[in-house]
Amino acid sequence: MSASPQLALNLLQYLELEKIGLGAFSPLDGFMDEAQFTAVVETMRLPSGAVFTLPVLLDVDTEVAAQLKTSSEVDLTYDGELVGRLFPRDFFGCDRAPVARAIFGTDDMGHPGVAHFFSLQPVFVGGRVELIKRAEVGIWHDKLTPEDARTRFAELGWKRIVGFQTRNVPHRAHEYLQRIALEWSDGLFIQPLIGQRRNGDFTPEAVLKGYGALVGDFLPADRVVLGTLSTFMRFAGPREAVFHAIIRRNYGCTHFIVGRDHAGVGNWYGKYDAHALAHQFEGDLGIEVLRLSGPYYCETCDGVATEKTCAHYGTDVAKEINGSDMRRILVDGEAPDPRLMRPEVVAALRGVPLFVGD
Numbered sequence: 132m133s134a135s136p137q138l139a140l141n142l143l144q145y146l147e148l149e150k151i152g153l154g155a156f157s158p159l160d161g162f163m164d165e166a167q168f169t170a171v172v173e174t175m176r177l178p179s180g181a182v183f184t185l186p187v188l189l190d191v192d193t194e195v196a197a198q199l200k201t202s203s204e205v206d207l208t209y210d211g212e213l214v215g216r217l218f219p220r221d222f223f224g225c226d227r228a229p230v231a232r233a234i235f236g237t238d239d240m241g242h243p244g245v246a247h248f249f250s251l252q253p254v255f256v257g258g259r260v261e262l263i264k265r266a267e268v269g270i271w272h273d274k275l276t277p278e279d280a281r282t283r284f285a286e287l288g289w290k291r292i293v294g295f296q297t298r299n300v301p302h303r304a305h306e307y308l309q310r311i312a313l314e315w316s317d318g319l320f321i322q323p324l325i326g327q328r329r330n331g332d333f334t335p336e337a338v339l340k341g342y343g344a345l346v347g348d349f350l351p352a353d354r355v356v357l358g359t360l361s362t363f364m365r366f367a368g369p370r371e372a373v374f375h376a377i378i379r380r381n382y383g384c385t386h387f388i389v390g391r392d393h394a395g396v397g398n399w400y401g402k403y404d405a406h407a408l409a410h411q412f413e414g415d416l417g418i419e420v421l422r423l424s425g426p427y428y429c430e431t432c433d434g435v436a437t438e439k440t441c442a443h444y445g446t447d448v449a450k451e452i453n454g455s456d457m458r459r460i461l462v463d464g465e466a467p468d469p470r471l472m473r474p475e476v477v478a479a480l481r482g483v484p485l486f487v488g489d
Contacts, residue, residue, distance in 0.1 A: 136198060137206045138191070138217065145209040145266055146326055146361050147187055150378075152215060152262020154277045155360070157381045162189035164221035164257025172233050175370065175412075182412050183377065184370040185234065189217070189256045196222050196254035209266045221257035235367055235399070242399055243329060244366035268361065275358040280320065281383035283356055289317035293421065294379030294387040296394075298324045298364060299454030300333055300341035300480065302472045304426035306349070307435040308388055311423065313354055320384055321346070322358040331458065332487045335359070337480055344479035358382070366396040372405035373412060373420075380418035387418050391425025427451050428470050461485055 140148065150156050158181050163171065166178055168186050175184045191199070199205055199219055207215040231238040231245045240246050275283065284292050293312035297305060312319050321342060325335035339359070346355045360378065365371050371394035376387040393405040402425065409420040424437035430448040438444035452471050460467045462485070466477055 135204045135206045135216075136202050137208055138195065138199065140207055140209045140214070142209075142268070143326075143363055144189060145214060146268075146363070147189070148207060148215050148260055149262060149265060149273075150362055151187065151260055153273075155362075155378050155381050156187055157277075159183070159187055161217070161259035162257050163187055163255070165223035165255075166221075167257065168223070168225070168255065172230055175373070182373065182415055184373045184408075185365055185367055188251065190251040191254050191256055192252045193254055196256065199256060207260070212264065212266060214262070214264050214266050216261040216263060217256070217258050218260070219256050219258040223255055223257070224253055225255075234365075234370060237399060241397075242366065243396055244364075247365075273359050273361050275356070275382075277382045280356070280358060284318065284320075284383050287318060287356075291316045291318075291386065292384045293319050294376075294382065294384035294418075295319060295321045296324060296360075296375045296379070296388070297321070298332065298338070299457065300337055300472075301345045301476055302452050302454065302457050302467070303428065303435050303470065304452035306345065306473075307426040307437075308390060308423055309350060309355075312386070312388060312421070313350070316386065317354075319350070319355045320358060320379070320382065321355060322360050322379070322382070324360045324362060324364060326360070326362040326364075329364075330487050331462075333454070333458065334484050334487055336483050337485045340479045340483050341476045344476045345473070348475060349473070364394065366394060366399075368393070368395045368400035369405040369408035373409055373416070376409065376416055376418050376420050380416065384418060386421050388421045388423055390423050425451075428468075458486070 151159055163186055170176060170178045171183050171186055177183045205217040206213055207217055227249055228238040231248055235242055235244050238245055293316045295309055309319055323338045342357055346352055346357055372389045379387045389405050389409050391402055392400055406422040424439050426435045426437050428450040429436045429441045429443050431443050432441055443449050457467055457472055
């Protein structure tokens, strides 16, 4: 009997395999075939009817695709080690411009999600996968698997669990949203996305150090679980907001916060476009989306507020707080205004590489 052919995965592909195998992308049991891909692009649902808003793809070149087409089973390797198995059932391609417009709302190569999609190899291989072994990928290795998280929440006796997505070090706007969640939930699951990143993004080390300073010293440690999610940002705005909600449902959350311009980039999406799409699927996700307004610091009110809680929205006294601004301040070596980011968080970042590419 001949040995199965091998396919060497890059980091991004490995992380997708791992998330499928661990159940983070449930109900997917493999990389999408053409029917699943088409349904997701056109309807934001799988052929089964389950809501799923973004493609999960395994891309290969045409020569590799030709070799794999004759095999019913393919060994998947990463960094020279066997990590999984693929049972291919479909090989396909697509006209990328209309697909990009459907997913990202644009086919402009200036959009990082579009640029990444166009950079993928020409053939997509669909099929069920098995995760055989988790690779060692350093700090990117998820602290809690979906099963681990659900077990932890059960041990804590939590019934109402709010998930929080971030890719930045914590600032006061995020803390404001987290405290809202803690007011009425049993617990908060903060899960920074620390997978493959762009130059200029905060490093995983910086994000985790920042949250290490926040949880326990300011947020109650017995009501917060800190995890990680090692996947990559698609920058797909509204579609990715719903995708993030689905992932947190699989980790055991009952609620998920979607704030201002969730998973957005530049000016490609409207401020609350993600709220509108999440509302479209309300009651059909298996998790409730908390559509919260974007916090800012109001100099007149002397505190963090939102347009729903403050009379000064849109005026000069309303100072926006966002990760991009915090990155710009820190990269210049300055200390952010303590009203926007806690000095204790800034102190925790000393000696830590702050930005990817530095």
